[in-house]
Amino acid sequence: MAVALNSITAIVAGVLAQASVSIAPMQAWTPFFNVAGYCSPFDLSIISLLFTAVGIQTTWRENFGAAAAASGTTKNEGGGGGGTQLSWRSLQQWSRGLLQSLRSDRSIIPLGSVQALYEASMYIFVFMWTPALEQANDGAAVSLGLVFACFMTACTAGSQLFRYLSTPSITTRALSSAAILRVVCSAALVSQGIVFMFPYSVWTVLLSFLAFEASVGVYYPSMGTLKAEIVPESHRATIYNLFRVPLNLLVIGALLAKLEVAEAFGVTSLLLALALALSLRITPTTNPVSSAARLPLLRVGQKAT
Template sequence: MEIYAAYFTALTCFNLALFTRQHLLTRTKRSPHTSPEGEEEESISLADLPDSPDKQAVWDFKRIYFGVYILATAADWLQGPYIYTLYKDDKSLPEPTVAALFTTGFVAAATENLAVPSTTNSLSPSTEEKDHQQQSSATVQATYRDILCDGRLLTLAFTTTAFEGSMYLFVFFWSPALKAARASSASARGVSLENAGENVPGLPFGLIFASFMSAMMLGSMTTSAMNLTSNLKTSSRLTLHTVALATIALVTPVLAKSSETGVFWAFALFEICVGMYFPAMSKLKSEVVEEKVRGKVYGMMRVPLNLFVVLALGSTKEGDAYRHTMFRTAGTLLLIAFVVIARYLD
């Protein structure tokens, strides 16, 4: 299936190589004959934690959790390649309407994200969390004040808005961006745009999306293999570099809009950044945000993210100009995030 099959194969091979390397290193570390004397094991199982149940209970929990998580994520990802093209090409809906439909699903998910922390706390059996539920609204106001007065929390909130907002915009705009790049390449070769439907082959959206997922996996596995989130310093440095690369990745489709290959690999680079971003950001949040207010703080951090995405998609216009504006806007926000991370976290 044209060149994208080769791209997917290459990304998959890189992932297999990293997985094999990581597996061999893990086996070597576990061997008692190869560990230096006195060296402590860096990783511990969940069952070794002070408050953890026995090993069988841990495995039961992991089996149930990952079973549900994999099914839910797979259902979401299977529709990912075809949302835009289904509404735009098959149903011939205008782009603002397609964006509105996409936004509806996002708003539903965002609403659920806001409800989950309180629901989780209400279902928790711990006395501490039950008492936490009974606190007055003054606690929420204090949490807001903590965020506004703490430069590190503000940095995390802004970085979350800039990066994850760019990610959600990317999910919507990658299909039309690649279609426009293919049409532009065809035009440069002398193929009439009026006959593009007959002379230009359609994009293999499923294969492209699979390549993006492989790229994201490559980013995550690279982070794990190089142990780039071992502490606050390394995590902040990784986030800084990830944001810088993501800025380049989102600006490239505007500068090289006539190169289908260039646009694809720019998007693949952004997906690699996504794979590196989440482990780093999770580590930063766990180090910076206190556990007793973590649920509320995470929910508050998503408020500006939700507003940004809804406003950006809600004002979508037909044509390439608006899409390029969104890529430039996302790149600018990521550049600002780079500056504030360097100032408050690095």
Template structure:
């Protein structure tokens, strides 16, 4: 079975490298040097921010277990993180729009560094504080940076279609290559060099500090609505009104919550799905393969976004449908493939089928991130961008907390089946979003044509 892992990994690596190399020169030729400098600065900062996040992921559960906490206590710590993001995320997002996105990005660095520092204490209350701080930081990571980028890109007068290049490149590096390197580096610090499970958190704090220094020295401030007349409650009302009055924004929020909820559930379930009988599977190697698949997806998305057709609203229907099928594979294989009863051993035949499907799902994740960023940049109003983006995360965090609380109450096939249903629903909502956007675009074009005809019909005033 080792040959199967290597074959899958090497094939993905070759395809990803070929696609990226063929695309880089074209991107450089079609954009300006000022934009490339701006893009590279943002990607560097974003990659450092994601490195600070990815370094912690593999060792959070392990560190808590080393401190002597059981599954129940660790589950409560994880729920605290998502609950904190849900409770404080919207407030933090509104402050980012009002007080400035650069300031919010610096706050992310400081908050996450403090969260990393709490990992040195084995006391439950201190670790709980760290999870709360980490939840707040997560809300900032997934709203403030993107909001700053979109506003700054438009303020500097760059071509709107160039924004897709930055999105896809940031996801390719920050959610792909950086994740692989961070995982290997964390393993080196913890196991090979013997610094223990706290070392990755100290390294994460260092990367966050470097990123914060770059933000402070190179970024300019931008705002959503800095008006003093609008308080925090008013910001909430503006965001809620935008979501309720514009079907496109409401659909976008529902689609995002359904997909990300399924994605986070998959993160919890892929290990027991591939090793139901404690099969000996290379977790780190499989994680790296998943990240390569995500890189492949983001590289493919950059090609799609660079073309006028198919539009992002159109092709994402197929992406969600494919993702739904891949997460249905554990259910299908449980009926069609006889389960192994041997404890230990290598991955089963059914596990191999699921692994290929999971890699396909990760490729869909790679397509999803730059594509949803593109749609958010088109549909979400600038004055409340961060607030609305964090509104979208409220149902997501509720869903993840419920899943974490009941993860052992339902069979794994039921959980995967539920995620598959959510993704099929996301595909249907995406189709509705495409239809609504086409109607809106057609009306806008008719209005423009009518204005042009009225202008041409006006008599010349001579004299």
């Protein structure tokens, strides 16, 4: 229910944003303050955020955590440095365990690398889809709100497609999450490659972007399932954070390079080609997809399911 509501909200938000932009052109009240036009969606978001704040304040309860964790103390506190020694020893053991996990399962590094490469291409897309469509439309204005709503619809359809691919039926056999991830990387590579080769055809660019958004909808639940199968829970947060470093560096580097549209999607195509190659090295120990893992996952800060 929450996933469906989130998807519907994103689609409606795109339509409302476009409608608000169309009501009146942007006007400057002061040299530093503008209203209407492209400012309208941001003004509407203030109302949404206020309702959200009221809802949180009136319906959510504070999570104070476990009482034992809140008041817990170590045996060596105040014991002449014993606590520090224990903490250092624990850190050494934890570090050895992390290295052992990375060495013992050779799928962890390829999986993290695929995540960094795919999501880097996705975030570059976030910054470039608007100029790409405007360039393909000969510089004319594009209904960005409606396009965003179409993107969210495609992403939602991708989430449902993952559920279909990962669920066995009378006529079809369920695919493993690793196989689905390879299909996702292939589809994303083709869609971005088309934009790289044909950046001036507006319908070609738009349809390619919709295909990419559908692949994003499939990507998140498949990646979430593989993480649960491959990455040990004891070091999960640390391993995830390690691979966020190259992800951020790739995105920042692409933005600082001030690439043209075709160049940017050439870079994303290269990243996705590398992701596809590395996905072939992922071999999870358990192939069946659990019913919990089949649930579509949401993008953080959904631009971004």
